[in-house]
Structure formats: C-alpha cells, structure tokens
Amino acid sequence: MDTNINICDFVNGQNDLKEGVLRFVGDPQNRVIEDPLRIIRAIRFYSTYNFKFEEKTYDAIKKNISTLKKINIDKIKSDIRKMKNYSKERFNQICHNLSIEYLLDM
Numbered sequence: 344m345d346t347n348i349n350i351c352d353f354v355n356g357q358n359d360l361k362e363g364v365l366r367f368v369g370d371p372q373n374r375v376i377e378d379p380l381r382i383i384r385a386i387r388f389y390s391t392y393n394f395k396f397e398e399k400t401y402d403a404i405k406k407n408i409s410t411l412k413k414i415n416i417d418k419i420k421s422d423i424r425k426m427k428n429y430s431k432e433r434f435n436q437i438c439h440n441l442s443i444e445y446l447l448d449m
Contacts, residue, residue, distance in 0.1 A: 354368050379413055382408065
C-alpha cells in the first residue's frame with residue numbers, strides 16, 4: 344500500500360486471487376528451492392480455496408517434491424493442521440498426483 348492506502352500490485356496478484364490461480368512470485372523453481380514448505384502451503388490453498396495451479400508453479404512443485412524430505416515433519420504437520428473447511432477430495436487428489444500420500448495420515 345502507498346501512503347494513500349492504494350494497493351500497489353506489481354505481480355498481478357489481485358487478478359490471480361480473482362481468477363483462483365496459485366502462482367509463486369518470480370521463478371517458481373527458485374521459490375520452492377528457497378523454502379520447500381511453500382509446497383505444503385500451496386497444497387493447503389489448493390485444497391481450501393479451490394484454486395488451480397499455474398502451470399510453471401505446478402511443474403516446480405512436482406519436480407521438487409522430494410525437497411519435502413528436508414523439512415522437519417512437525418512443520419509439515421503444523422501447516423496441514425491449519426487446513427480448515429478444506430476439500431478432502433482435492434487434498435487426497437493432489438497428494439496422489441504428487442505421490443505424497445504419506446501426508447494423508449498427518
């Protein structure tokens with residue numbers, strides 16, 4: 344926001360919200376490598392808000408899904424517990440599509 348309380352949207356995030364698109368800002372590959380927990384957060388938004396993945400974002404998640412093994416399991420569990428009023432069907436589907444079914448037991 345600027346000093347007049349106008350929203351400055353340099354990455355077109357307002358439109359992504361309106362369209363229901365999940366997109367990492369900048370290079371999705373770099374975003375996932377910088378913080379693999381972003382994968383879990385993206386899955387949470389996908390499952391909770393019925394958003395769809397932008398192609399490059401989904402590709403980066405899929406390509407780097409093994410980076411989840413670097414994260415403390417308690418952090419993953421904590422983020423998954425934040426999911427309220429989420430679609431279990433969408434959560435199950437994305438976990439299956441990404442071959443991370445072990446998250447279903449958390």
